[in-house]
Amino acid sequence: MALHLYNTLTRAVQTFTPLDPAGRAVGMYCCGPTVYDYAHIGNWRTFVFADLVRRTLEFSGYQVRHVMNITDVEDKIIKRVREQNTTLRDFTGRYETAFLADLQSLGCRPPHLTPRATEHIPEILDLIQKLTDRGLAYRAPDGSVYFSIEKYRGCGCRYGQLLNLNFDELRPGQRVASDEYEKESLADFALWKARVPDDGAVFWPGPFGEGRPGWHIECSAMSLKALGQTFDLHLGGEDLKFPHHEDEIAQSEGATGQPFVKYWLHGAHLLVEGKKMSKSLGNFFTLRDLTAKGFTGREIRCLLLTAHYRETFNFTLDGLAGARTALARIDECTAKLRDLAAGAAANPAAAAEAPLVAAFRSALHDDLNISAAWATVFDWVRDTNKRIASAQLNPTEAAAALAAWEQVDSVLGIGQKAEADVPPEIAALAEERTAAKKARDFKRADALRDELKAQGWVIEDTPKGIKIKKL
Numbered sequence: 001m002a003l004h005l006y007n008t009l010t011r012a013v014q015t016f017t018p019l020d021p022a023g024r025a026v027g028m029y030c031c032g033p034t035v036y037d038y039a040h041i042g043n044w045r046t047f048v049f050a051d052l053v054r055r056t057l058e059f060s061g062y063q064v065r066h067v068m069n070i071t072d073v074e075d076k077i078i079k080r081v082r083e084q085n086t087t088l089r090d091f092t093g094r095y096e097t098a099f100l101a102d103l104q105s106l107g108c109r110p111p112h113l114t115p116r117a118t119e120h121i122p123e124i125l126d127l128i129q130k131l132t133d134r135g136l137a138y139r140a141p142d143g144s145v146y147f148s149i150e151k152y153r154g155c156g157c158r159y160g161q162l163l164n165l166n167f168d169e170l171r172p173g174q175r176v177a178s179d180e181y182e183k184e185s186l187a188d189f190a191l192w193k194a195r196v197p198d199d200g201a202v203f204w205p206g207p208f209g210e211g212r213p214g215w216h217i218e219c220s221a222m223s224l225k226a227l228g229q230t231f232d233l234h235l236g237g238e239d240l241k242f243p244h245h246e247d248e249i250a251q252s253e254g255a256t257g258q259p260f261v262k263y264w265l266h267g268a269h270l271l272v273e274g275k276k277m278s279k280s281l282g283n284f285f286t287l288r289d290l291t292a293k294g295f296t297g298r299e300i301r302c303l304l305l306t307a308h309y310r311e312t313f314n315f316t317l318d319g320l321a322g323a324r325t326a327l328a329r330i331d332e333c334t335a336k337l338r339d340l341a342a343g344a345a346a347n348p349a350a351a352a353e354a355p356l357v358a359a360f361r362s363a364l365h366d367d368l369n370i371s372a373a374w375a376t377v378f379d380w381v382r383d384t385n386k387r388i389a390s391a392q393l394n395p396t397e398a399a400a401a402l403a404a405w406e407q408v409d410s411v412l413g414i415g416q417k418a419e420a421d422v423p424p425e426i427a428a429l430a431e432e433r434t435a436a437k438k439a440r441d442f443k444r445a446d447a448l449r450d451e452l453k454a455q456g457w458v459i460e461d462t463p464k465g466i467k468i469k470k471l
């Protein structure tokens with residue numbers, strides 16, 4: 001069975017066919033973090049979902065180019081920069097580094113490209129210029145440049161592709177400068193926001209006067225640059241459907257005259273302990289809050305991967321304990337297989353045809369039916385344990401079983417239990433240092449190395465990654 005995915009654009013499950021005539025290359029854009037705070041577990045559900053999509057595509061033989069932007073200039077960021085009396089780069093750099101470290105703790109494959117909005121101001125201005133030239137954008141009395149929904153619709157384009165908007169009930173013609181707005185008040189949205197005193201030092205010169213970009217135009221500019229006028233997949237949380245994604249479509253199609261994205265995929269919300277997450281209810285968790293409670297990124301990933309991406313998921317601490325037990329069962333089984341295999345070689349081509357892999361693949365190809373995929377894994381664990389107990393597996397068969405498991409794990413991404421007994425807070429610091437190095441923030445990387453040393457741990461950089469050792 002070919003890969004099938006639910007496309008928000010067509011409101012149907014469709015066979016996935018990439019735009020590449022050779023049927024191999026796939027361009028995928030996922031809206032990245034707004035780096036104004038640590039990402040919470042609801043955000044992480046979206047990023048683990050994006051990782052599942054990417055890994056499933058790679059498992060299915062596609063060559064994916066995965067782009068995830070960093071929103072490093074936006075209303076909330078500017079507010080905090082002002083409140084904390086710091087600079088934009090110092091403020092956002094801290095949360096960007098933490099985000100990339102957390103992404104790694106959760107076993108997500110790093111995107112191929114993580115463009116920052118502030119490094120794409122010329123592309124953003126170009127796009128606004130195109131929209132202005134086409135008569136789809138205008139400068140308002142407040143000096144800001146807005147996208148005109150009326151003009152866009154007037155030229156035969158459709159606003160409201162991802163959700164049905166009833167234009168008779170909406171009040172058109174209003175304008176919003178804010179990056180977020182309600183769908184009841186359909187409004188022209190800001191592409192370029194004229195500089196105001198509250199922006200402090202956060203502004204750029206441009207043909208429309210000093211100012212800064214709106215949030216929506218940032219994603220259009222970065223995705224078009226990285227993946228071209230039309231690309232295969234655009235992902236995000238369902239809360240981004242409107243206005244953010246609808247506005248991305250309008251700006252991109254308005255500027256290029258070409259269809260923007262072929263498949264739109266949206267991940268559902270998450271509840272925590274049965275309730276909407278909120279700081280006042282005490283059920284608001286960042287990844288760091290959970291690792292401080294002793295859970296690992298691997299356990300959190302495993303739990304986030306249990307529910308179908310289009311269903312609301314109830315995240316609980318009991319669920320995390322359940323994920324720990326489930327992982328222990330898998331670890332025990334694969335450890336026994338490794339002992340039995342004792343280094344015997346397996347045929348990778350045969351592994352791809354193993355019943356476990358075939359069943360797992362058909363579950364995932366059915367719009368990422370992850371519950372069915374896990375069921376095939378646990379059936380296999382039970383069956384393998386029985387065969388081990390009754391001494392039915394020789395080393396070659398054990399190696400073949402392990403090779404099949406590795407194919408499945410290339411999607412689940414849970415790997416093996418970490419061997420060194422490194423406390424989660426030390427592992428988090430080490431990962432933060434790796435991310436800082438990757439972001440060329442060597443000052444921060446060195447500071448983190450010193451901090452680890454002060455706590456009695458040393459990091460060794462090896463060709464296979466980092467090793468953490470007790471001093």
Ligand SMILES: [Zn+2]
Binds near residue numbers: 030031032219244
């Ligand atoms: Zn976006």
